Amino acid sequence: MTTPTAVRFSETDIERFAAHRGRIALIVDAEGRMDTAARRVNRLSKGALKRAVEARMEDSWQAGDILTLAYPAGMDAEAVDVLCLGRSADETAAREAGALLGKSRGKSDLLVAVGTLRGAAHLVQGAVLRDYAFRDHKTSGAAPAGTIEVMCKDPSELEAAAAPLLAVADGTFMTRDLVNEPANILTTTEFADRLAEMKELGLKVEVLEEAQLEELGMRTLLAVGQGSASPSKVVVMQWKGGEKDAAPLALIGKGVVFDTGGISLKPAAGMEDMTMDMGGAGTVAGVMRALALRKAKANVVGLVGLVENMPSGTAIRPGDVVRSMKGDTVEILNTDAEGRLVLCDVMWYTQERFEPAGMIDLATLTGAIIIGLGHENAGVFSNDDALCDAFLKAAKAESEGAWRMPLGKAYDDMLKSPIADMKNIGGRPGGSITAAQFLQRFVKDGTPWIHLDIAGVASLKSASKLAPKGATGWGVRALNRLVADMFETG
Numbered sequence: 001m002t003t004p005t006a007v008r009f010s011e012t013d014i015e016r017f018a019a020h021r022g023r024i025a026l027i028v029d030a031e032g033r034m035d036t037a038a039r040r041v042n043r044l045s046k047g048a049l050k051r052a053v054e055a056r057m058e059d060s061w062q063a064g065d066i067l068t069l070a071y072p073a074g075m076d077a078e079a080v081d082v083l084c085l086g087r088s089a090d091e092t093a094a095r096e097a098g099a100l101l102g103k104s105r106g107k108s109d110l111l112v113a114v115g116t117l118r119g120a121a122h123l124v125q126g127a128v129l130r131d132y133a134f135r136d137h138k139t140s141g142a143a144p145a146g147t148i149e150v151m152c153k154d155p156s157e158l159e160a161a162a163a164p165l166l167a168v169a170d171g172t173f174m175t176r177d178l179v180n181e182p183a184n185i186l187t188t189t190e191f192a193d194r195l196a197e198m199k200e201l202g203l204k205v206e207v208l209e210e211a212q213l214e215e216l217g218m219r220t221l222l223a224v225g226q227g228s229a230s231p232s233k234v235v236v237m238q239w240k241g242g243e244k245d246a247a248p249l250a251l252i253g254k255g256v257v258f259d260t261g262g263i264s265l266k267p268a269a270g271m272e273d274m275t276m277d278m279g280g281a282g283t284v285a286g287v288m289r290a291l292a293l294r295k296a297k298a299n300v301v302g303l304v305g306l307v308e309n310m311p312s313g314t315a316i317r318p319g320d321v322v323r324s325m326k327g328d329t330v331e332i333l334n335t336d337a338e339g340r341l342v343l344c345d346v347m348w349y350t351q352e353r354f355e356p357a358g359m360i361d362l363a364t365l366t367g368a369i370i371i372g373l374g375h376e377n378a379g380v381f382s383n384d385d386a387l388c389d390a391f392l393k394a395a396k397a398e399s400e401g402a403w404r405m406p407l408g409k410a411y412d413d414m415l416k417s418p419i420a421d422m423k424n425i426g427g428r429p430g431g432s433i434t435a436a437q438f439l440q441r442f443v444k445d446g447t448p449w450i451h452l453d454i455a456g457v458a459s460l461k462s463a464s465k466l467a468p469k470g471a472t473g474w475g476v477r478a479l480n481r482l483v484a485d486m487f488e489t490g
């Protein structure tokens with residue numbers, strides 16, 4: 001497990017700058033104005049800081065820039081990182097500036113002087129989010145050691161402001177660890193065990209096993225997993241921080257721990273990427289963790305369908321007809337369109353059991369969404385403008401790309417089957433939309449619903465602003481914020 005680097009908060013202590021042996025980070029605004037801490041470092045370095053900033057200003061010195069002085073004279077520090085940021089930086093700018101520090105920290109102890117910076121809590125969150133490395137399988141050592149200390153005017157106030165943001169970073173790390181974990185280790189059983197560990201945080205966690213799923217009639221979910229040696233499971237997580245009888249928000253995740261495509265086998269090249277096909281479930285887990293850690297005053301249930309899609313003598317075949325929990329029958333024409341078969345049963349079960357106030361599913365559902373939106377935005381599909389707009393607003397505030405896509409009867413018609421109630425594929429045109437239409441057939445009238453197709457954003461081949469390459473944890477911040485904006489009392 002990757003634990004976020006611990007952050008300490010303290011009062012600005014000018015004396016300690018000269019003696020600090022790790023990295024020091026300071027903020028200087030776009031006009032070159034320095035705060036007390038920066039002025040002190042400037043004096044210690046005999047004006048080197050001021051000269052370096054002025055030299056940069058002749059070229060370009062704007063919010064988000066960073067300048068590094070290595071082994072500055074007059075100090076013990078190994079480096080001074082100077083961030084360009086206004087005193088009234090917004091949350092996004094502060095988070096991204098912090099990320100630059102998180103990226104450069106390495107193994108060093110980082111001492112950041114933020115003074116009275118308005119976005120300081122977000123700067124701290126950004127530093128922690130970017131300071132992630134998945135090292136569980138490196139025999140050469142554990143995660144880089146080192147600490148982060150933040151010096152400011154009022155440490156207890158900043159610590160309180162940062163606490164919920166650090167809870168969200170912690171949840172994001174859980175998502176990233178799950179998504180990065182290879183499939184031989186993160187089996188359905190291991191996944192369920194890791195979720196069950198969150199009971200410690202006050203979450204109620206139940207694991208439904210195959211016999212129970214059979215009894216509930218979740219035949220389409222079980223069909224996906226029937227070719228695998230790993231048993232299919234549904235895990236139900238409940239956080240009850242809101243009013244006693246308030247209907248919960250439901251989060252549902254696709255947890256295909258590995259997607260070979262099944263009998264409709266995927267090509268070999270790149271198949272290893274399908275270890276991230278549980279990204280939806282990983283995000284749900286991370287959000288639930290964040291909500292529990294920050295003791296959110298909301299009722300939220302998180303359900304994940306954990307299966308492995310393998311080809312074998314017991315696997316489903318193209319052409320099989322299977323009955324869903326809802327009762328509708330599905331002609332499975334392509335066993336690689338398996339995510340929707342998992343989600344439809346979990347969605348139905350969720351509505352029957354919880355009558356949620358809103359239902360949001362997340363899934364690495366289609367390659368087509370990557371063709372449409374690339375790796376910049378998740379596809380957003382919804383039957384409810386108010387919920388959808390609130391989500392898009394939250395995603396924007398967290399700079400998590402999200403773009404609404406259409407739904408409509410003409411797309412739904414593409415799922416007609418000659419022998420069953422529907423088929424599980426709609427053809428190549430609009431592949432992400434027909435996948436969403438399939439899911440919508442399992443949304444009850446009156447349930448506000450959002451489907452998030454995160455195939456393009458859950459894991460990236462190169463580093464992004466807030467994450468190294470690999471799992472991003474996309475959606476944890478946006479969903480946490482949506483809960484805060486729309487479902488939290490008081």
Ligand code: BES
Pocket residue numbers: 259261277334336337338339364365366367368425426431455456
């Ligand atoms: N898990 C894949 C979608 C995917 C592709 C996720 C690339 C992440 C990166 C999904 O189960 C799948 O195989 N979808 C098929 C659907 C098709 C058979 C209708 C696809 O997108 O090709």
Ligand code: MN
Pocket residue numbers: 259261335336337338339
């Ligand atoms: Mn598939």
Ligand code: ZN
Pocket residue numbers: 256259277336338339364365
């Ligand atoms: Zn899949």
